[in-house]
Amino acid sequence: MYGEASAKVGAAIDLRSDTVTLPSPAMREAMLRAELGDDVYGEDPTVQRLEALAAETVGKEAALLVPSGTMGNLAALLSHCERGTRVIVGDKAHIFRYEAGGASTLGGMVYHTVSNERDGTLDQAGLVAALQHTDDAHFARPVCSVWRTPTISAAAPCLRPHI
Numbered sequence: 001m002y003g004e005a006s007a008k009v010g011a012a013i014d015l016r017s018d019t020v021t022l023p024s025p026a027m028r029e030a031m032l033r034a035e036l037g038d039d040v041y042g043e044d045p046t047v048q049r050l051e052a053l054a055a056e057t058v059g060k061e062a063a064l065l066v067p068s069g070t071m072g073n074l075a076a077l078l079s080h081c082e083r084g085t086r087v088i089v090g091d092k093a094h095i096f097r098y099e100a101g102g103a104s105t106l107g108g109m110v111y112h113t114v115s116n117e118r119d120g121t122l123d124q125a126g127l128v129a130a131l132q133h134t135d136d137a138h139f140a141r142p143v144c145s146v147w148r149t150p151t152i153s154a155a156a157p158c159l160r161p162h163i
């Protein structure tokens with residue numbers, strides 16, 4: 001299905017997804033010439049440079065290269081959330097709709113969805129309600145996951161007051 005749609009798109013700029021982009025000749029050349037090594041032993045200079053650049057770019061102590069967005073999202077959730085926590089996500093968020101429930105199946109987390117508005121932000125009242133929590137052990141503890149680019153809504157920054 002995706003293949004047929006791609007063929008029809010022709011020379012137009014295809015904005016269906018970041019995943020439909022292809023590497024340019026310069027990118028292919030860079031991949032061909034990249035210095036490689038065993039990343040587990042810390043011997044891949046290309047990965048090391050990329051991780052250092054990513055950490056510096058976003059002002060973090062360190063970065064970790066993972067082979068897919070889905071894996072990155074899952075690693076982030078597993079490192080932030082214990083089993084039995086509630087992950088608050090937009091109802092159109094990639095992590096909720098397209099990642100096979102990985103946070104539940106592998107991490108014991110519960111998805112709690114809040115409506116995504118047309119501009120991609122979260123419904124504020126829904127978010128405030130979702131964040132309500134008491135120490136009552138009946139309820140899973142909330143952890144908020146705010147996506148800047150919900151896949152189905154238009155990409156839009158989440159407004160600070162929503163957080």
Ligand SMILES: Cc1ncc(COP(=O)(O)O)c(C=O)c1O
Nearest residue numbers: 017018019068069070071094149
């Ligand atoms: C917001 C978002 N998260 C995660 C992914 C998944 O990335 P991957 O296909 O590399 O697993 C995508 C893919 O388009 C995405 O748009």
